[in-house]
Amino acid sequence: MSEKVEKDEISGTQTTGHEWDGIKELDTPMPRWWLWTMYGTIIWAIGYWIVMPAWPMISSYTSGFLGYSSRGVLEEELKEANAAHAADREALLKADLNKVHDNAQLYQFAVRGGKSAFAVNCSQCHGSGAQGAPGYPNLNDDDWLWGGNVDTIYQTIRYGIRSDHEDTRVGEMPAFVTSEMLDKNQVNDAAEYVLSLSGRDTDKEAAARGQAVFKENCASCHGENAKGGRDFGAPNLTDAIWFYGGDKKTILRTISKGRHGVMPAWINRLDDVTIRELTLYVHSLGGGE
Secondary structure, rough: OOOOOOOOOOOOEEEEEEEOOOOOEEOOOOOOHHHHHHHHHHHHHHHHHHOOOOEEOOOOOOOOOOOOOOHHHHHHHHHHHHHHOOHHHHHHHHOOOHHHOOHHHHHHHHHHHHHHHHHHHHHHHOOOOOOOEEEEEEOOOOOOOOOOHHHHHHHHHHHHOOOOOOOEEEOEEEOOOOOOOHHHHHHHHHHHHHHOOOOOOOHHHHHHHHHHHHHOHHHHHOOOOOEEEEOOEEEOOOOOOOOOOOOHHHHHHHHOOOOOOOOOOOOOOOHHHHHHHHHHHHHHHHHOO
């Protein structure tokens, strides 16, 4: 490779002085339009840094000459939206929840607001379609642990289940083996009996023994007929709807170690209008009583 600088005989363009296998590299200048474009972007960037938020700092950022804030714009838009719906929000706050459906416009406003609030606050556990998951109830069916009318749904959302609020709903599935109330054989018999309640094949002798175990230890919450008890949030064990799972392994785990799921109290997280919207939306999903 040669470092000699010279002009190309054909084009008259100066070479870079580089040569590989007899091929010389021309030092062709950049097109002016390209250079002006580059200079323009530099000027634009400097101008942007001056007028717009740009540079991060330790606990803040440079606000720029214009003082623009996308967060501020959002807050302003939310204020405008709330102001536009202030009358509807006030009406919903004062309304009897059981009679809101008589006012078609107010009911539609509440359900739409509840759907939005559900997506933000509830879908993480209950699913985007409120279909539930193991340990999180399906809100579309008519199987309710605590009740599915407007008043009970409102109370559940407001105060939660086993939450830290003093008015929370309280009900607990004991850990019968962990707390040494039953031995493993008794739990196995009880599981066989529970399986038999929904018409599945079981060990009939074990299920017969399990019936006695159930009556002595479980009927006080689930009921003598195992149809559930809403005072304690005890599920119906005779249908095909299962909270944590209906296979024998899951039932054994539930009886042995108990269940202690928590529904948060939203009273200190959401305003009462939003809780009312959520109540009406959940009730409208198809399983509301």
